[in-house]
Amino acid sequence: MKALDELTFDNRFARLGDAFSTHVLPEPLDEPRLVVASDAAMALLDLDPTVAETPVFAELFGGHKLWAEAEPRAMVYSGHQFGSYNPQLGDGRGLLLGEVYNAAGEHWDLHLKGAGQTPYSRMGDGRAVLRSSIREFLASEALHALGIPSSRALCVIGSSTPVWREKQERGAMVLRLARSHIRFGHFEYFYYTKKPEQQAELAEHLLNLHYPDCREQPEPYLAMFREIVERNAELIAKWQAYGFCHGVMNTDNMSILGITFDFGPFAFLDDFDAHFICNHSDHEGRYSFSNQVPIGQWNLSALAQALTPFISVDALKEALGLYLPLYQAHYLDLMRRRLGLTTAEDDDQKLVERLLKLMQNSGVDYTLFFRRLGDESAALAVTRLRDDFVDRAGFDAWAELYKARVEREGDGTEEQRRARMHAVNPLYILRNYLAQNAITAAESGDYSEVRRLHEVLSKPFEEQAGMEQYAQRPPDWGKHLEISCSS
Ligand code: AMP
Numbered sequence: 001m002k003a004l005d006e007l008t009f010d011n012r013f014a015r016l017g018d019a020f021s022t023h024v025l026p027e028p029l030d031e032p033r034l035v036v037a038s039d040a041a042m043a044l045l046d047l048d049p050t051v052a053e054t055p056v057f058a059e060l061f062g063g064h065k066l067w068a069e070a071e072p073r074a075m076v077y078s079g080h081q082f083g084s085y086n087p088q089l090g091d092g093r094g095l096l097l098g099e100v101y102n103a104a105g106e107h108w109d110l111h112l113k114g115a116g117q118t119p120y121s122r123m124g125d126g127r128a129v130l131r132s133s134i135r136e137f138l139a140s141e142a143l144h145a146l147g148i149p150s151s152r153a154l155c156v157i158g159s160s161t162p163v164w165r166e167k168q169e170r171g172a173m174v175l176r177l178a179r180s181h182i183r184f185g186h187f188e189y190f191y192y193t194k195k196p197e198q199q200a201e202l203a204e205h206l207l208n209l210h211y212p213d214c215r216e217q218p219e220p221y222l223a224m225f226r227e228i229v230e231r232n233a234e235l236i237a238k239w240q241a242y243g244f245c246h247g248v249m250n251t252d253n254m255s256i257l258g259i260t261f262d263f264g265p266f267a268f269l270d271d272f273d274a275h276f277i278c279n280h281s282d283h284e285g286r287y288s289f290s291n292q293v294p295i296g297q298w299n300l301s302a303l304a305q306a307l308t309p310f311i312s313v314d315a316l317k318e319a320l321g322l323y324l325p326l327y328q329a330h331y332l333d334l335m336r337r338r339l340g341l342t343t344a345e346d347d348d349q350k351l352v353e354r355l356l357k358l359m360q361n362s363g364v365d366y367t368l369f370f371r372r373l374g375d376e377s378a379a380l381a382v383t384r385l386r387d388d389f390v391d392r393a394g395f396d397a398w399a400e401l402y403k404a405r406v407e408r409e410g411d412g413t414e415e416q417r418r419a420r421m422h423a424v425n426p427l428y429i430l431r432n433y434l435a436q437n438a439i440t441a442a443e444s445g446d447y448s449e450v451r452r453l454h455e456v457l458s459k460p461f462e463e464q465a466g467m468e469q470y471a472q473r474p475p476d477w478g479k480h481l482e483i484s485c486s487s
C-alpha cells in the first residue's frame with residue numbers, strides 16, 4: 001500500500017511532445033473537499049484507501065498541488081460530432097496529469113476533468129459541475145462492477161467555485177483513470193491536418209504500449225485495427241445487453257481501447273425501450289438505444305478513413321465487416337446467459353427478440369425482469385411475471401416457448417439456476433433517479449447518499465441487506481428526467 005507521495009510516474013504520452021499535447025497547469029477549485037472516492041480504483045494505483053480522507057488528497061485532486069513528476073497536459077484531437085467533422089476539439093477542460101504505474105507494472109493515466117481552461121476550451125470555461133462529475137464517477141465504477149469495460153474514477157472533489165450553466169452551480173473535478181486516453185478522434189486529427197509523420201508516431205505509440213501482440217502479425221496496423229473493431233463489437237454488445245445508453249457517441253468520445261468513455265447524458269434503461277433517447281438535445285435520435293449498434297460501425301468507419309495512409313482500403317473494409325457478426329454473437333451469448341440458458345439453439349435469437357417486443361409494448365422494467373426470472377424455476381417465475389405484461393396472451397405464448405426451451409437443456413436444480421442467473425442479472429443498476437437523489441443531497445452538502453449508492457453499485461449482483469429501495473422501479477418523476485448536455 002502506498003501513500004500519496006509514493007506514486008511512481010512514467011509519462012509516456014507527454015514524451016511524444018508538443019505536437020500531441022500542450023503543457024497547462026490546473027486551475028485550483030476554491031475550498032476543495034472530498035465528495036466520494038472509490039477504494040477499488042485506489043487499489044489500481046496501490047493507494048491506501050484511507051489517504052482519501054486526508055486534506056492533501058482534496059488539494060491534489062482539486063488542482064492545488066501537483067507531484068513533482070506530474071506533467072499536466074491537454075491533449076489535442078478532433079472528431080465527428082453528430083455525423084459532422086469538427087476539426088477543433090481537444091481537452092478543453094481536462095488534463096492528463098501523468099501516467100502512474102503500479103506494483104503489477106500496469107500504467108494508468110491520471111486525468112483531471114474540470115481542471116480549467118486550455119488552448120482547446122473554445123468558448124467553454126474549462127469547468128465541470130458537481131452533478132456531472134458525480135454522474136461520471138458513479139457510472140464508471142458501476143459499469144466496471146457489471147463487467148462492462150470502462151474508464152474508471154478515483155474520486156470526485158467538490159468546491160465552492162461558482163460555475164454558470166443554465167443556473168449557477170458549483171465546480172467539481174473528477175479524477176479519471178484509464179490505460180490510455182487516446183480516442184478515435186486523435187487519429188482523425190492527424191489525418192485531416194495532413195500530418196502523416198505524427199500520425200505514424202501515434203500509431204507506433206499505441207501499438208507498442210497497448211497492442212503489443214499485434215507487432216507479431218505480418219501487418220501490425222491492420223491487426224491493431226481489427227482488434228479495435230473486435231473490442232468495440234464486444235463493448236457495444238454489453239451495452240445493449242445491459243441497457244446502457246451512452247448518449248453522445250461522437251468519435252472524440254470513443255476510446256481506442258474499446259472501453260466506455262466520456263460520460264454525458266448517459267442512462268441505463270428503466271422500462272425497456274429500443275427507441276430510448278437519453279440526450280434531450282439529440283432530436284433525430286442518432287444516438288438512441290438501438291442505434292448504438294450501427295453507430296458503433298459508423299464510428300469505426302470514421303477511424304478506418306483516418307487509417308487509410310497505413311492500411312489498404314480493401315483490408316480496412318474486410319476488418320469492418322467483422323463488426324456486425326461479432327456484435328451479434330456476443331449479444332446473443334449474453335442474452336442467452338441472462339435467460340439462464342447454457343446451450344445454443346437456432347431459434348434463441350427469435351426468443352430474445354419476441355421477449356423484447358413484449359417488454360417494449362408493456363413498458364416492463366428491463367433490469368428487474370431478468371433478475372426476477374432467475375429467482376425461481378422457469379415455470380414459477382413466468383407465472384409471477386405475467387402480471388407485468390399488458391398483452392397477457394402474448395406473454396403466455398412466449399412463456400410456453402421459454403419453458404420448453406429451458407426443459408430441453410435440462411435446467412439443473414433450482415438453486416443452480418438461481419446462482420447462474422443472479423451472477424449475470426444485476427439487482428441494482430444506476431437508474432437516473434437514483435443518481436439524481438444522490439446529486440440533490442450532494443448539492444446541499446450531504447455526500448452520504450452518493451457514497452451509499454456507489455457502495456451498493458459496486459456489488460450489483462449481490463443482494464444487500466437494507467438496500468431494497470435501490471432495487472425498485474423508479475417513481476414516475478424519475479422516468480422522465482431530462483439530463484442536460486451542459487455538464
Ligand atoms: P464533450 O461533449 O464533453 O465530449 O466535449 C466536447 C468538447 O468540448 C471537448 O473538446 C471538450 O473538452 C469541450 N468542452 C466541453 N465542456 C467544456 C467546458 N465547460 N469548457 C471547455 N471545454 C469544454
Ligand code: MG
Binds near residue numbers: 252253
Ligand atoms: Mg468528450
